[in-house]
Amino acid sequence: MHKRFGHDKTGLETRFDAQRIAFAPIVFQATRLLRSTGLLEAVEGRGAEGMTAAEAATETGLSSYAATVLLECGLSADLVAYDNGKFVITTLGAFIRRDEMTAVNMEFIHEVCYLGMHKLEDALKLGEPAGLRVFGEWKTVYEALAHLPENAKSAWLRFDHFYSDAAFPAASRIVLERQPKTMLDIGCNTGKWASLCLARSPELCASLVDLPNQLEMAMQNLREKGLGDRAVPCPVDVLDPHAELPSGFDAVWMSQFLVCFSEDEVRTILRRAGRALRPGGRLWILDTFWDTQRFDAAAYCLINTSPYFTAIANGNSRMYRAEDILALAREEGLALQTTHERLGIYHSLLELAPG
Template sequence: MTIQKFNDISAMEALKKAQSIAMGPFVFQAVAAMEELGILKALADLPPGESITREELSGKTGISLYAVGVLTDLAVTADILIEREEKDNGITGEDGGNVSEGKVCSGAIRRGLMLSKVGIYLAHDPMTRVNLSFTRHVCYQGLVFLAESLKNGRPEGLRIFTEDHDTIYPFLSSLPEKAREAWFAFDHFYSDRLFPAVIPELFKMFCPGVIYDVGGNTGKFALAATDYDSAVRVTIIDLPEQCAIARGNIKSAGREERIDVFPVNILEPDPELPGDADVWWLSQFLDCFSTGQISFIVSRIARAAKSGAILAVNEILGDRQKNDVASLVIDASSLYFTALANGVSRFYHARDLIPLIEMAGFSLCYEMDHQGMGHSVLFFRKK
């Protein structure tokens, strides 16, 4: 992470950054509206180097010229769009309106719009689009209650979706459609890219015959593992609501013979867990819990696990990133846990997480950093 000194930037640059924060919600909602109204797509579909006027955008999208104007004016100022002024070809007047056929207005100016580099990322980059959708449909409204969540240690923003649950996890399958799609797209975008790199290494090092996928969600890892190895058996350990979703996916894939589910709330006072696994796989699971809850969970796994079993912990760790962009995404996303998920967890740093796991009865034996989209996989062996 870059450490800046007080005088690293000019006063004007500092003011611009400060105003970008103060007015950031307006810019975000303008981009969201441009996407919903088809304006962003119309701009993204332009051939390279070509531009489109506001009047042409209005006609192409069916959105009023007023709406196109207020959105694109802000987008230009926010460096999302580039406005090019060019001499017109003589078929429009100086005010942008059409003129009679054959009449030439030699002084007319055509003001064309095109995506800037920032706009290109917003329109085309998969990570940016997943993050944008997750922020918009899952987090934005709930983050209004961030300070209240921090004071109370509860996800107060969850009330925008439900008042019947203390955490978001039992409610995931009941989220409104767009929020549900955005949540799972966000989760799978980061976790799915990890599997092709890590699963071969996992089998090469430990040759597991039985794997427990703790917090297995929809069954993505279980299906990937059984795709890779024709003999391995996987049991998904998760909340009953998530196991029901996973069971449907397992059936659709025809894997009922090799993938099972074990419904349980692992935070129950004395959860009964099975103990035959060679590897316990925890993928983006511990970030859903407080440090006290992590100690409880890992201690229960240590008590159930057989001697020599491997605990594989996949997490996005704030102190194991390559650049400031990744660090920004991680630290910002941590506030989702605060305001909406559970009020007490976050994306952890390795320096804080590893001691918690070792104190529960495991020893770190192998590490894989910078996997997938900034993941680290920590392998522990039961003492």
């Protein structure tokens, strides 16, 4: 693998980078507010001429004090420059003001992760999502989701959807190219994937695996689209290692599913998923692996989502490398056929078969 993330640094740069990390939570909060209060927009509106903190305060309805504190933080983080008493937008400031992915990430971190991340140490030592207690007494974020405060819930859903759905169209073309007649959709969630495949492939039948409540919602969605007669609900708790899956499928599918489980759990899921295939069938795993990313920024986002799984989601899973999953698959007698790279945002599709 090429060298990621680092580059040679001077002593001064090293010192500065250390302080960037030390004050990171402050810069995060200030940046979020520079965006949400409209300060970045106001400053950008003045172009190269820029504006004083007092003018920015008037335009945004903030106090002059508040505008000064935030704009100076923005200066330190290179979101604005400062020249002759005036703040001027930078490339980074303009990007952060506009970029949807940055906004989705920041709101997810602020609303869902920020407070609980203070308990990361407990979570790592206990193997429990100790930060989830910020919201109440639940074992996993999945149980808690419906009960989260509105801001946290919508930030969670927006983050989840932003990354999960974009890869489905391209992935379905690849999977359906092999003309499967039967598909097992493990962790079917809202039924979105099954719905796409059933609509595109009129001879396909899909069996959906999830917890009962989730299955009901998925089946309801499929019925509304007139696809319910080719879908079979299979209520299985895959966390129970003795709960077998139905078998004989041309295709077994898992999308952003293994990321929710510990390595030991992933191993038992792969074992049973492999047994669910008929001879010649394929196991398809769509996920966001940090080691298959072309850009460091993408790997950075994925890696730093792992502590969310630790402190908030479940206490024992993480954003895996494709190599982590493939090593576990090999132990369970599953061999990689092809890796389909760069579907949607950040996704890779692993194609495996027993052998």
